[in-house]
Amino acid sequence: PHPIFLHDYQPPEFLIDRVDLAFELDPEQTMVTARLELRRNPAATRGDGTVCLHGEQLELEWIALDGHPLNPVDYRVERESLTVQRVPDRFVLETQVRIHPAHNTALEGLYQSGDMLCTQCEAEGFRRITYFLDRPDVMARYSATLIADKTRFPVLLSNGNRVASDDLDDGRHRVRWEDPFPKPSYLFALVAGDLRAVEDSFTTASGREVALQIFVEPHNLDKCDHAMRSLKKAMRWDEERFGREYDLDIFMIVAVSHFNMGAMENKGLNIFNDKFVLARPDTATDVDFDGIESVIAHEYFHNWTGNRITCRDWFQLSLKEGFTVYRDQEFTADVASRGVKRISDVRVLRSHQFTEDASPMAHPVRPDSYIEINNFYTATVYQKGAEVVRMQANLLGPEVFRRATDLYFARHDGQAVTTDDFVRCMEDASGRDLSQFRRWYEQAGTPELHIQTSYDEATRTCSLIVRQHTEPTPGQPVKAPFHLPLAIGLLGPDGRDLPLRLAGASSPDAPGTHVLELRQAVETFHFVDLPARPVPSLLRGFSAPVKLSFDCTDDDLLFLMAHDSDGFNRWDAAQTLMQRLLLNLVEDAEAGIPESFFDAFRRALRDEASDRALLAEVLTLPAESYLGEQMAVVDVDGIHRARTTLTRLIGERLRDDLLAVYRDNGESGPYAFTPEAVGRRALKNLALGYLMQAEDAEALARCQAQFAGAHNMTDVMAALRLLVDRGGLESRQALDEFYRRWSGESLVLDKWFSVQATSPREETLTQVIQLMRHPDFSLGHPNRVRSLVSAFCNLNQVRFHAADGAGYRFLADRVLELDPLNPLIASRLVKSLIRWRRFDPGRQALMRAEIARILEREDISKDVFEVASKALD
Numbered sequence: 073p074h075p076i077f078l079h080d081y082q083p084p085e086f087l088i089d090r091v092d093l094a095f096e097l098d099p100e101q102t103m104v105t106a107r108l109e110l111r112r113n114p115a116a117t118r119g120d121g122t123v124c125l126h127g128e129q130l131e132l133e134w135i136a137l138d139g140h141p142l143n144p145v146d147y148r149v150e151r152e153s154l155t156v157q158r159v160p161d162r163f164v165l166e167t168q169v170r171i172h173p174a175h176n177t178a179l180e181g182l183y184q185s186g187d188m189l190c191t192q193c194e195a196e197g198f199r200r201i202t203y204f205l206d207r208p209d210v211m212a213r214y215s216a217t218l219i220a221d222k223t224r225f226p227v228l229l230s231n232g233n234r235v236a237s238d239d240l241d242d243g244r245h246r247v248r249w250e251d252p253f254p255k256p257s258y259l260f261a262l263v264a265g266d267l268r269a270v271e272d273s274f275t276t277a278s279g280r281e282v283a284l285q286i287f288v289e290p291h292n293l294d295k296c297d298h299a300m301r302s303l304k305k306a307m308r309w310d311e312e313r314f315g316r317e318y319d320l321d322i323f324m325i326v327a328v329s330h331f332n333m334g335a336m337e338n339k340g341l342n343i344f345n346d347k348f349v350l351a352r353p354d355t356a357t358d359v360d361f362d363g364i365e366s367v368i369a370h371e372y373f374h375n376w377t378g379n380r381i382t383c384r385d386w387f388q389l390s391l392k393e394g395f396t397v398y399r400d401q402e403f404t405a406d407v408a409s410r411g412v413k414r415i416s417d418v419r420v421l422r423s424h425q426f427t428e429d430a431s432p433m434a435h436p437v438r439p440d441s442y443i444e445i446n447n448f449y450t451a452t453v454y455q456k457g458a459e460v461v462r463m464q465a466n467l468l469g470p471e472v473f474r475r476a477t478d479l480y481f482a483r484h485d486g487q488a489v490t491t492d493d494f495v496r497c498m499e500d501a502s503g504r505d506l507s508q509f510r511r512w513y514e515q516a517g518t519p520e521l522h523i524q525t526s527y528d529e530a531t532r533t534c535s536l537i538v539r540q541h542t543e544p545t546p547g548q549p550v551k552a553p554f555h556l557p558l559a560i561g562l563l564g565p566d567g568r569d570l571p572l573r574l575a576g577a578s579s580p581d582a583p584g585t586h587v588l589e590l591r592q593a594v595e596t597f598h599f600v601d602l603p604a605r606p607v608p609s610l611l612r613g614f615s616a617p618v619k620l621s622f623d624c625t626d627d628d629l630l631f632l633m634a635h636d637s638d639g640f641n642r643w644d645a646a647q648t649l650m651q652r653l654l655l656n657l658v659e660d661a662e663a664g665i666p667e668s669f670f671d672a673f674r675r676a677l678r679d680e681a682s683d684r685a686l687l688a689e690v691l692t693l694p695a696e697s698y699l700g701e702q703m704a705v706v707d708v709d710g711i712h713r714a715r716t717t718l719t720r721l722i723g724e725r726l727r728d729d730l731l732a733v734y735r736d737n738g739e740s741g742p743y744a745f746t747p748e749a750v751g752r753r754a755l756k757n758l759a760l761g762y763l764m765q766a767e768d769a770e771a772l773a774r775c776q777a778q779f780a781g782a783h784n785m786t787d788v789m790a791a792l793r794l795l796v797d798r799g800g801l802e803s804r805q806a807l808d809e810f811y812r813r814w815s816g817e818s819l820v821l822d823k824w825f826s827v828q829a830t831s832p833r834e835e836t837l838t839q840v841i842q843l844m845r846h847p848d849f850s851l852g853h854p855n856r857v858r859s860l861v862s863a864f865c866n867l868n869q870v871r872f873h874a875a876d877g878a879g880y881r882f883l884a885d886r887v888l889e890l891d892p893l894n895p896l897i898a899s900r901l902v903k904s905l906i907r908w909r910r911f912d913p914g915r916q917a918l919m920r921a922e923i924a925r926i927l928e929r930e931d932i933s934k935d936v937f938e939v940a941s942k943a944l945d
């Protein structure tokens with residue numbers, strides 16, 4: 073397989089204005105007829121009188137040009153294309169192909185999920201449906217006529233508006249859909265099934281009535297309320313915050329159980345992994361409710377950032393994904409808690425994106441080459457892309473940023489554009505020069521900021537020397553400095569923010585946060601008029617996606633944790649402190665924990681005034697994987713031991729306070745998904761976790777009672793998790809009972825699998841191997857694979873990285889089994905192996921051997937090939 077390069081981009085030789093599709097749907101074989109109106113692209117730079125369309129796994133039945141069937145000498149069918157010779161500048165091409173949805177295990181193109189048929193076209197799935205110019209810069213108007221058996225497939229959906237329907241004589245029926253908005257092929261969708269809809273409506277700001285429908289299998293009708301509420305919230309928010317109104321008269325969401333990722337923003341017909349639609353308090357946790365709200369919002373927001381304005385080519389993926397993630401993050405921050413949202417987003421960034429940046433798959437937010445684009449739906453394109461938009465929003469300020477996005481929507485509506493076009497709108501609306509800032513799109517790697525602070529009593533000056541440095545990444549040995557916002561505050565002895573006055577500035581800022589703009593590799597800043605040595609609070613709100621190191625004592629961290637006016641930095645100070653204690657414990661198992669730490673923890677637990685959700689975040693120890701990232705060589709077992717020890721010590725030392733917190737935050741009344749209630753549950757279950765590690769008899773009794781008596785899945789799962797990690801008879805009984813109760817609910821069963829796969833107990837891998845043979849396990853079901861295999865490999869550092877390499881062997885075996893079925897899922901799994909350089913020589917050798925074993929397999933997909941081969945480069 074060969075890479076494709078951004079610098080080879082050429083505009084399409086032909087454009088397609090209109091597409092009329094007709095489907096005779098049947099799982100075994102579906103006939104697809106396409107009528108395409110093509111014309112030569114005036115902007116094309118070359119052309120040789122032929123047209124070459126993409127197509128994969130299509131059986132061509134007939135083909136006609138301007139109404140005349142073509143002779144075999146006039147066209148050529150290859151494995152991935154159809155070339156037609158000697159075409160005029162403007163013509164109509166008609167084809168009919170045969171495809172086989174029931175045998176489509178890759179779940180790209182048209183496939184079967186349970187009893188329904190559905191599509192997934194992004195990025196390059198449309199070419200598995202019909203011959204086409206399957207690239208995002210070819211935007212066309214579509215109609216789709218769907219014909220299927222009326223009993224099996226009473227509901228037939230596609231993009232846009234339903235314009236006609238009738239019954240045929242043979243028991244089939246026919247429905248025609250027309251989408252008035254031009255779109256790239258990756259946004260095409262169709263669904264056929266025996267579905268029921270929950271319906272509602274939304275009145276837009278300009279007074280238009282939009283019909284809202286969520287389609288599910290009949291038994292799931294009672295799990296759609298939260299999704300519908302989330303959708304309406306998102307529609308309103310996008311009007312208020314970005315001035316974006318919905319544009320069709322109908323918006324549909326369909327929940328399907330077999331889906332490669334989270335959801336898909338097809339125009340007017342979003343298709344969702346049912347995990348991000350279905351929720352009832354007794355079946356879904358707070359984390360699930362949260363995921364549904366933000367994924368529904370994310371896909372809805374794509375209607376403007378992705379659909380109306382799309383990407384010129386797939387290198388520009390972050391144009392729509394980074395911006396849309398930024399939008400959904402802001403949505404959640406506005407409708408829930410801004411502070412908690414920022415913390416959880418930074419957790420994700422640090423644990424997924426920073427690690428990716430430090431891996432052989434490191435790539436810029438705008439990659440410059442790929443072998444398989446599906447490998448680039450990454451934390452870098454999504455989460456770092458969102459950070460890059462966030463930095464621009466912060467550099468411009470809210471009003472100017474809003475002007476800039478308004479300009480972007482006005483200037484590029486209906487176009488396929490680049491990240492550069494986006495930045496140009498930021499520049500044009502603000503008058504700022506963002507040329508250096510563009511490096512964020514071009515250079516991979518996480519910048520490291522090292523800040524040295526000093527205070528001079530004589531001049532009452534606090535100086536900051538700021539150094540930035542970015543390690544080389546594959547293909548980019550030398551990095552130029554980034555332009556970045558560094559938000560800082562200085563705390564006085566009483567814990568309050570001091571007025572900040574830069575040397576030379578005429579008047580001080582008000583006390584609070586000051587944003588410094590960095591541009592050089594080394595820069596010095598002097599703050600004057602400071603009566604005493606301040607404690608600096610740096611990178612407030614995580615103002616740039618960098619790794620920060622600065623010289624500060626444990627006491628400084630305790631001080632920031634207690635006083636910083638920036639909630640994010642209070643949390644971060646606590647994390648840094650806990651990280652220090654834990655890494656000390658890894659080095660020396662006998663190292664003590666200072667009394668001041670327990671005191672601070674106790675004070676926090678007793679602080680009735682603070683937000684419960686924030687408190688739960690502050691009091692959560694850093695994850696084992698995150699601690700590993702902070703070490704030169706990951707000490708898998710040492711980290712597990714240290715973290716378990718500190719958890720137990722907290723449980724023992726703070727027993728009474730933890731029990732009080734547990735009791736005070738119990739459930740009263742029916743389940744509510746409010747930030748307040750979610751925060752209470754999080755704090756209560758965190759307390760229970762510490763107590764359980766201390767092997768407290770009262771805690772065990774409470775945990776069992778919670779498992780048996782809770783009415784919401786959040787509390788049930790928290791208790792089950794703790795019982796499983798503890799092991800023994802109680803664990804077995806709880807698992808059996810849970811299975812009996814929920815075996816009919818696939819999404820709940822996923823939790824049953826993953827709670828076992830992520831347990832740190834020694835027997836976990838043996839257990840996981842047994843579960844692979846469970847009648848409810850199937851490699852053909854991505855959610856199940858994720859809940860068992862991916863959960864074990866990605867969320868269980870201590871067992872996956874067992875020193876004997878059994879975890880690695882298990883993973884490689886699964887990759888080899890999955891690759892012929894579903895390369896996208898197989899390739900995601902390989903990513904768990906590629907950070908082998910971070911481990912000791914023994915583990916390194918074992919991991920490399922498994923990657924090599926994967927690469928030896930003939931006929932490996934290009935998805936897996938790309939990741940595995942880059943891993944060994």
Ligand code: B3K
Pocket residue numbers: 194195333335336337370371374393446449
């Ligand atoms: N745009 C889709 C992701 C498509 C992934 C293709 N392999 C969902 C989203 O980001 O909203």
Ligand code: ZN
Pocket residue numbers: 370374392393396
């Ligand atoms: Zn997206």
